[in-house]
Amino acid sequence: MKIRDLEKGKNIIVYDLGKSEHSEGMTIVGRVIELEYNEDGKNTATIQSVPFQRYTVTDDNYFDYWKDYIESKTERLSENGITVDKKHFDNIDEEHFHHKARVEAMHNAIEETRGYVNEYLSNDVQQRKRKDMVNSPSHYNRGKIEAIVIIEQIASAYPIKVALSIGNTVKYLIRAPFKNGVEDLKKAQWYLNRAIDNWDVK
The missing domain is CATH 2.30.30.30 (SH3 type barrels.)
Incomplete structure (x- = not known):
């Protein structure tokens, strides 16, 4: 040429x-x-x-x-x-x-940084998951209202001697389809029976 x-x-x-x-x-x-x-x-x-x-x-x-x-x-x-x-x-x-060498060096640096960021985010996600299992477990979060809010609203309407049993009944009913199924329904039934048994106890 x-x-x-x-x-x-x-x-x-x-x-x-x-x-x-x-x-x-x-x-x-x-x-x-x-x-x-x-x-x-x-x-x-x-x-x-x-x-x-x-x-x-x-x-x-x-x-x-x-x-x-x-x-x-x-x-x-x-x-x-x-x-x-x-x-x-x-x-x-x-x-x-x-600038091929520079581009390759930058690419390698970006990939290395991406590795560090992904590792950090992965650790961060694990920490958030552990924290969420305490503060806001997924099997208690459906829709816009957290289960604890519903449980507190319902249980507060009952006499103190059965409020705990009613709260647990609601808790197990809410989580049953997302966690333990029939086992949670049986727990809900047990707590509901307990609330019924303690209703008239003085």
Whole structure:
């Protein structure tokens, strides 16, 4: 590819920017912002990379359009049996790809942080579950009103000597379908019988 083949505004990847006898140069991705055609054949392109670094590319450099580079990589992956849909690469901000090492490092840091956060949240969820089993167990919470409120309302209307038994009756009736089923219904029946037996006791 030559400078005359480039279009302004397109992204390119330069594989050997700054190449010399002592260095292989560096790989840079940038957007073509200027094209200069000289009569002596020494054409140049100025590319802008992130963060706003400008580089001069000549016909002596080895470069491709970024999109072609990505497509060649996805085709190579496909040939090796890994299916990669090229359309996923169409929306990538191409200017940022020369920061691949930074992106990978950030990705690794994010994944590590995500691990810590998930571990913390997992522990936090366990603590909340333990606390909820004391303060607000799920088998006593149906609808908008907690069971304890209903139990207190109903039991407070009864004489003190049977209020506890009535409260327990209501408690077991409320939780039966969500916890122990028939066993809770039998407990409710036992407490109701106790309330009946103690109703007239002086």
